[in-house]
Amino acid sequence: MSDDYSWTPHINIMVDKAKARQMASWVLGVFKDRTPPVMLQLYKSLIRSRVEYCCSLWNPNKIYDIQSIESIQRQFTRRIRGLKDTDYWNRLKELKLTSLPRRRERYTIIHLWKVLQGICPNDLDVQFRENARLGVKVILPSLTKKASVAARSTYDHSFAVRAGRLCNVLPKIVNTQRTLTSFKTSLGNFLDTLPDKPPTPGYSAENSNSIIDWCSQGGGPQIARWP
Known part of the structure; x- marks a missing residue:
């Protein structure tokens, strides 16, 4: 936490330096199957957990922090087969996923x-x-x-x-x-x-x-x- 009670430093580390994005890139590079069942299993097991640990404590209120975390899920789901041209809100519905702020x-x-x-x-x-x-x-x-x-x-x-x-x-x-x-x-x-x-x-x-x-x-x- 920063001196002004902000969790932005923690969120930046969690998203960029704690390997959330790196793990997403690794998954997309190693696994070639882009079907929803496989992609969702990989996402939930290896990526989402990295941006949710102890989230009740650091739950952000700043819009850029919220969007920074959500971008992990938004970008990953865009790579799922058949959903590249589907807007994010509809991707959530089709994949039966919940937004990360709602989960927090x-x-x-x-x-x-x-x-x-x-x-x-x-x-x-x-x-x-x-x-x-x-x-x-x-x-x-x-x-x-x-x-x-x-x-x-x-x-x-x-x-x-x-x-x-x-x-x-x-x-x-x-x-x-x-x-x-x-x-x-x-x-x-x-x-x-x-x-x-x-x-x-x-x-x-x-x-x-x-x-x-x-x-x-x-x-x-x-x-x-x-x-």
């Missing part, structure tokens, strides 16, 4: 659910409350109205706030699941109902593609705060 949000939600269930330690002292209509909601920590712009930005992108806001848009049928398997299944079914259009050069996106944005457009539940 999913990991973040699952981690906070584990905190709620006592599977992971609650080091940040995240507070939850039961709502008869909406289910389990996260109570976001308060922020003084006099906080500086920099402090507000740090607050908005901190894990407790970011994860809390993501969890607070989940419907009751998802956030009240009590086992990890049922929670992942319900979460997956819910995410399948939302568009997945990550910010990509050359495409005009409706929003940031965050789960929060899509739910807000559909009139999602309000976020709980400390009184």
Whole structure:
């Protein structure tokens, strides 16, 4: 992390120097089969894992960081047979892939659910409350109205706030699941109902593609705060 709390240095190392691009080039050079089953297996096994390790911690908010990571998947899928001239959003649909930002949000939600269930330690002292209509909601920590712009930005992108806001848009049928398997299944079914259009050069996106944005457009539940 840099002095201004940015994960850009880490992301640059992960994408370019930690062999994510090098591994993609190696795979494309060694394996000549470009059929979807083979390419997807190689991508998921050897490449995607390199840009997702511990992503709930360093999940970026800067558009150029998001696009830098996503470019790994975007460029690799373009080399799959029959998809060279298909735009990226449609490639995701045809390959049944999820954008990397959407996967990072999913990991973040699952981690906070584990905190709620006592599977992971609650080091940040995240507070939850039961709502008869909406289910389990996260109570976001308060922020003084006099906080500086920099402090507000740090607050908005901190894990407790970011994860809390993501969890607070989940419907009751998802956030009240009590086992990890049922929670992942319900979460997956819910995410399948939302568009997945990550910010990509050359495409005009409706929003940031965050789960929060899509739910807000559909009139999602309000976020709980400390009184």
